[in-house]
Amino acid sequence: MAISSEQAPSVETEVDSRTTGADPTAGDRPLDPRRWAALLVLLVSAFLDLLDGTIANVAAPSMQRELHAGYSAIQWVLVGYQLAFALTLILGGRLGDIYGRKKMFLVGVAGFTLCSLAAGIAQEPWQLVVARVIQGASSGVMVPQVLSIIHVTFNDKERGTAFALHGLVGGLAATLGLALGGLLVEWNLFGLDWRLVFLVNVPVGLVGLVYGAKVITESKAPQALRLDIRGVVLLTLGFVMLVFPLLQGRELGWPALGFVSMGASVLVLLGFVAWQREKTRRDGSPLVELGLFRTRSYSAGLGVNLIFYAGMGMFTIGWTLYMQVGQGWSPMRAGLTSLPFCVGAFLTATSSVMILVPKFGRKAMQIGAVVLMIGLGTYVWVAGKYGHDVTSWKIAIPLFLVGLGFGTVATPLPLIVTSEVPHEHAGSASGVVNTNTQLGFAIGGALISVVFFGGIVGNTTANVDHQLPQLRKELVASAQVTPGQADRIATAYRTCAIDRAGEKDASVVPASCTVQPLRDAKVAQVVGTYGKAQVGDSFSDSFRTLLKAFIGVTAVVFLLMFALPKRLRQEQPAGEPEAAPAS
Incomplete structure (x- = not known):
């Protein structure tokens, strides 16, 4: 059977027992009777994240008009979510391995829900930008746990079905995102206009928190791992130094400092690579496994x-x-x-x-x-x-x-x-x-x-x-x-x-x-x-x-x-x- 992206383990959840939390005797353990209920919670949460990555695009002009926002602010509303999500995906997976995947999933859902509320009631462009960036970071903590929990909860026979359902949800979210965003803005229910594209997440997120706490079983890596704080800082700094000048360049008139920042980001990212090598040598817990690039x-x-x-x-x-x-x-x-x-x-x-x-x-x-x-x-x-x-x-x-x-x-x-x-x-x-x-x-x-x-x-x-x-x-x-x-x-x-x-x-x-x-x-x-x-x-x-x-x-x-x-x-x-x- 061909390997699919849905069947591949999630961030930092490798197939061996060192990182999956699946010890050699895992196949002998009885299946969790609540696994399908847990899958429902996981899939709904994944649907919301994938939907939010696109649904805001069609509502962007309405946000700009009501908040009197500049183009760069709207770019940050849309791109800031994706950037924060990207920067926290690997970290989110590692946090789940160390502190527990159920725990970090619920933390991510809580952050996503609160930030959806904050975005829906924002009165200034900067408030909406901040809410969206933190919402993206919360997704970066939540999303890696979805595939990790599926991987350790289901046996080989059922795992394919679970991952196939996850892929179907992703396809539906991509299909519905722009259309649903347009309908919500156009209907202007309760006079909320674009705000409803964020506020609709709140009741769903609350249900996910309560129900998820009951039906999801905790799992983590059996071997103690160390969080690579320095790696997180270097990687985040390097990406921000690269992308921020691109986002703000037109607004600021393309200052020379922006080009300096983009050039310096290469040095920071090279420093991250050097540190990952050193981290591998010290304790075998790098943020990124550099051997993959061979x-x-x-x-x-x-x-x-x-x-x-x-x-x-x-x-x-x-x-x-x-x-x-x-x-x-x-x-x-x-x-x-x-x-x-x-x-x-x-x-x-x-x-x-x-x-x-x-x-x-x-x-x-x-x-x-x-x-x-x-x-x-x-x-x-x-x-x-x-x-x-x-x-x-x-x-x-x-x-x-x-x-x-x-x-x-x-x-x-x-x-x-x-x-x-x-x-x-x-x-x-x-x-x-x-x-x-x-x-x-x-x-x-x-x-x-x-x-x-x-x-x-x-x-x-x-x-x-x-x-x-x-x-x-x-x-x-x-x-x-x-x-x-x-x-x-x-x-x-x-x-x-x-x-x-x-x-x-x-x-x-x-x-x-x-x-x-x-x-x-x-x-x-x-x-x-x-x-x-x-x-x-x-x-x-x-x-x-x-x-x-x-x-x-x-x-x-x-x-x-x-x-x-x-x-x-x-x-x-x-x-x-x-x-x-x-x-």
Whole structure:
């Protein structure tokens, strides 16, 4: 049977008895009669975490309007969750091994629930950012325990079913995230608007805490392990020094200090590697097992994973901005527009793991990358052809193709990356892959400042200049102004549009947009129509640039896949030697 990501042990939960908590006689112990009830709690908690990773995207414009937040603050709301999650995944797994997986799971659920409440009642952008970052860190403590507890609670016969259910929950969360977020914001139940996407977690989290405390059985590593505090500090510092300047660069005008920080982050991360070697020599309890990186397919696979999810991070956030800010679509419309992508991803996420990759190996993933590039290229053409006149139906086929390609690449990627990793290091390998995935999302979200917003002013200038001849004619015909007045109004409109595109905070109205020539009712009506079209076209142009960048990223991913094994390593029956890995 092929190894799957759901079947692989979780962060820091290796197959040997040193880290799983499963001693050699574990198979002789009676099964926990509450294991299926415990699984329900675990799956609901995993569903909430996966849902929260995407549901906030579609509500972001509503948050920005109500809280008067800048683009960078909204980036932190979305990316800060992923970054904090990435930074605490490996630590969370180690804490479960040392202090107990049930205990750390409940701690994570409690933190996630409290932070959901804090996010739902936030009154300032910084309050929402802080709540989301701590919520992500709580998820990093909670999520590793889910697969760890499944691994030590079920026997070999039932474990496959439990992991399959976990994978199904992940697929449902990915499918429902954007659509459910749009519906919750659009319905505006009890006048809560975007706040409901966070507050809905609170009652579910409370039930999980009470019920989980009763039905989950405690487990931990039988051998005493030591927490690598210095490793945690070095790893966290290195990642923050790398990503923070990317997130804040546009807001701060790309200061030299930011580039110094990114350069210094490499030194800090090299220091982390050196310390992990020393920690291994001292007591054998490093935060990351460096020996895993001697496997070429694993190292190359991490590169593929990081680059791929950096592209996906750019796409998901840029796509939300394109739909809601650029095209002016409601959260519900944006959420429903995402359904073709979600359906495509759900279809191939299932078939790629069960059929395609076991039969065709890495070729199936490479075909998925080609389908993804075709979908992105089709989207580039559609966005360029229709601009601000694009509709949800016109982008349905490109989105479906993108979803098909994404599901084919993303779901089996952790499986094939870890297929040549020795079984005794499967848990550690899985933890690093999960962290790598979340970090890729965070870096991709940070790169929005460069890839998407970097061209907004230039695109706005070009689109406005293209509009001006027709705008002058329209002003004379509809607003009944003289040709001289039309020239002055057109000049004022151009200045306003360019200044507005350059604002870091979309809610700020530049002084150039309040001048007298633009305040006349008839003039405002004509200029408003042209302004809406121009914003739609400018955001379409920036999004096309992002799509082209993602095509380039996917092409690199396609080439790097040649370093991955051709086939998944097959599990052998107990007592039989393993076959030589495919190359």
